Amino acid sequence: MSTNRHPVTGAPRAPFDWLDEQAGLRADAGLVRTLRPRPADAGGLLDLASNDYLGLTRHPEVTEGAAAAARRWGGGATGSRLVTGSTELHAELERELADFCGFEAALVFSSGYAANLAAVTALAPHGSLIVSDAGNHASLIDGCRLARAATQVVPHSDPDAVRKTLAAHDGREGPAVLVSDSVFSVDGDAAPLAELAHVCREFGAGLIIDDAHGLGVLGDGGRGAPHAAGLAGAADTVVTLTLSKSLGSQGGAVLGPAKVVDHLVNAARTFIFDTGLAPAAAGAALAALRLLRREPERAARARQVAGELHRRLTAEGLSAVRPDAAVVSVRAPAPEAAVRWAADCRGAGIAVGCFRPPSVPDGISRLRLTARADLTDDQIADAVRVISRTAPR
Numbered sequence: 117m118s119t120n121r122h123p124v125t126g127a128p129r130a131p132f133d134w135l136d137e138q139a140g141l142r143a144d145a146g147l148v149r150t151l152r153p154r155p156a157d158a159g160g161l162l163d164l165a166s167n168d169y170l171g172l173t174r175h176p177e178v179t180e181g182a183a184a185a186a187r188r189w190g191g192g193a194t195g196s197r198l199v200t201g202s203t204e205l206h207a208e209l210e211r212e213l214a215d216f217c218g219f220e221a222a223l224v225f226s227s228g229y230a231a232n233l234a235a236v237t238a239l240a241p242h243g244s245l246i247v248s249d250a251g252n253h254a255s256l257i258d259g260c261r262l263a264r265a266a267t268q269v270v271p272h273s274d275p276d277a278v279r280k281t282l283a284a285h286d287g288r289e290g291p292a293v294l295v296s297d298s299v300f301s302v303d304g305d306a307a308p309l310a311e312l313a314h315v316c317r318e319f320g321a322g323l324i325i326d327d328a329h330g331l332g333v334l335g336d337g338g339r340g341a342p343h344a345a346g347l348a349g350a351a352d353t354v355v356t357l358t359l360s361k362s363l364g365s366q367g368g369a370v371l372g373p374a375k376v377v378d379h380l381v382n383a384a385r386t387f388i389f390d391t392g393l394a395p396a397a398a399g400a401a402l403a404a405l406r407l408l409r410r411e412p413e414r415a416a417r418a419r420q421v422a423g424e425l426h427r428r429l430t431a432e433g434l435s436a437v438r439p440d441a442a443v444v445s446v447r448a449p450a451p452e453a454a455v456r457w458a459a460d461c462r463g464a465g466i467a468v469g470c471f472r473p474p475s476v477p478d479g480i481s482r483l484r485l486t487a488r489a490d491l492t493d494d495q496i497a498d499a500v501r502v503i504s505r506t507a508p509r
Contacts, residue, residue, distance in 0.1 A: 146452035147472055162495055164485045165467040169442045170332050170414045171490030172404045173364030182365070185399025193392030197224075198381070201392025209402045210369070216405060217331070217340050218348025219355065219371040223380055226393050228328055228358030229255040231368030233262060234384035235324050235356050236295055239376070240265035243290030247281050247321070249273065249307065251300045256326055260295065272300075275311040282319040292321040298341035299329035302476050302484070304422070304443025306334070309345035316352065323347070324354045332362020333419060333441045337412030341441075362408070362418075365400035367393040414489045418442045422487035424496055432504040444485040445471075446503065453508040454481035460506035466499050 120129050142148050172178050185205055193201035206224050214222040225231040236259025240246050244265040248256065251272040260267040270277040278294055285292050294316050296307045309325065316323045330341030339348070340355070347353045354372035359365045370380060380387055408414060422439040429436040435447040448454035451472040458470035461483075469484035476482065483503070491499075 145473075146450070146455060147474075161462065161465055161467040162499060163467050163488070164499055165469045166486055166488075167329075167361040168364055168488060169362045169418050169486065170338075170364065170404075170408065171488045172362070172407065172414075175364065175404070175407065177407055178364050178400050178403045181403025182396040182400035185395040189395035191396070192394055195392065196388065196390060197392040198388060203395060203398070205395055205398045205402065206392065209398050209405075212402065212405055213357070213369055214371055216409065217355065217357075217371055218343050219373075220349065221374040221377040222369050222371045223377045223387065224359075224393050224398065225368040225370070225387060226390050227366070228326075228356065228360060228368035229258075230386040230390055231356045231358070231370050232256050232326055233259045234380055234386045235354055235370050236260060237263045237386075238380050238384040239322065239324065239354065240293055241290060245282075245285045245290070245292040247278055247292065247294045249296040251302065252295065252297055253301055253326060253328070256295050256297070265290070265293075273305070273307050275308060275315050278312060279315045279318065282315065282321055285319070287320065292319065293324055294321055295324045296326070297329070298325050298327040299334070299441040299443065301329055301443065302471060302482065303437040303445040304329070304439040304441055305437065306330075306341060306440035309341060309347060313345065313347055313350070313353065322352050322354065323350075324356065326356045328356070328358040328361060329441055329443060331357050332408060333415055335415075338362065338408050338415030359397065359401040359404075363401045363404040365404060366397040367401060417489040418487055421489065421491050421496060424493075425485060425487055425500065428496070428500040429503065432500065432507075434504065434507060439487065442487045444487055446483040446485065448481040448483060449508055451481045454483065457506055457508055458483060461502055464502045464506060466502045468503070 189203050195201045210222040210224055232255035240263040242264040246260050246265045246267045248260050248267055248269050250269050268281050270281055282292055299306050313323055325342050327340045332338040334341045335343035342348055342355050351373055354376055357369045359367040422442050422444055425444045426436050426439055437445040454470050454472055458468050461468045471484050472481045473479050
């Protein structure tokens with residue numbers, strides 16, 4: 117008998133009845149997620165939840181960059197990049213991103229997620245090996261799942277584990293590539309990129325680095341974690357970016373040798389079959405990039421704010437992870453406690469992120485705080501006071 121029948125009546129089940137059971141399980145585990153529209157004026161909340169690390173998303177130059185691009189090029193890209201979706205603005209953004217970060221070429225995508233899928237799937241052919249850090253972002257994990265290569269997950273930020281895995285790979289079957297975030301989005305810790313690159317070079321493996329949380333915060337003037345590690349422009353290194361964090365816009369990019377970008381144009385499905393990045397987003401990102409060039413101190417300020425948040429929170433007895441960039445993670449005792457804590461913070465005027473399973477690979481729930489460069493010392497003090505006062509006891 118079909119398992120898709122009611123156990124008592126024998127009648128066919130409705131095809132999506134199983135969703136009710138899943139919803140109940142989520143509710144019991146305290147893992148229900150809901151959409152909350154963000155008010156245009158931030159609703160009077162101090163924002164420590166967004167990824168607007170440099171405070172640029174509302175900067176007049178950035179919003180005007182978006183508006184001017186929309187007026188000139190229209191509201192949408194009108195097609196895929198290979199048909200009608202490429203404009204002079206996209207090419208300009210690609211040139212300036214590559215130059216700023218120190219790479220030969222860049223290719224812009226509609227999102228950072230699409231950029232990661234493109235880089236991993238197009239650069240890991242059948243017979244090759246992907247070595248993936250256990251703490252990687254979901255977009256890198258999905259890229260590994262979609263690639264035709266074999267994937268080996270290694271312990272978090274462990275160069276010795278990478279070395280052992282690469283040593284066991286028979287290079288005659290195909291190349292190997294290591295995939296890692298530069299700064300991990302959950303705890304805000306940085307990968308040991310220089311050590312990882314050294315290990316990869318021992319075995320002739322490539323290195324794909326997701327610098328979503330490093331661009332605009334780490335490196336000289338915010339040029340990113342690969343630049344800080346001396347990997348900018350390396351022939352064996354490919355970097356992916358998002359334009360939606362430090363640059364206050366939307367979209368993604370892949371940076372690397374020109375031959376890698378040429379290959380992606382011809383082989384990456386999330387580039388070939390996706391509508392191009394909207395001109396307004398490209399214009400906003402380009403304006404933000406130029407502003408960062410002019411005001412490199414914003415990167416240092418973001419790091420300073422993160423360090424101050426960590427110092428004050430730990431002084432209050434909270435368990436906060438020492439930040440390597442602009443993410444400050446504060447541990448919560450359970451998913452339900454984390455949700456309640458975030459809600460209490462919001463009620464007291466502070467918006468904070470709340471990470472729970474399955475978003476956190478280690479199963480530990482957290483508040484995730486964004487150390488924005490435009491936060492004042494008074495705002496930092498107010499935020500710490502609220503977070504400490506509302507903490508689960």
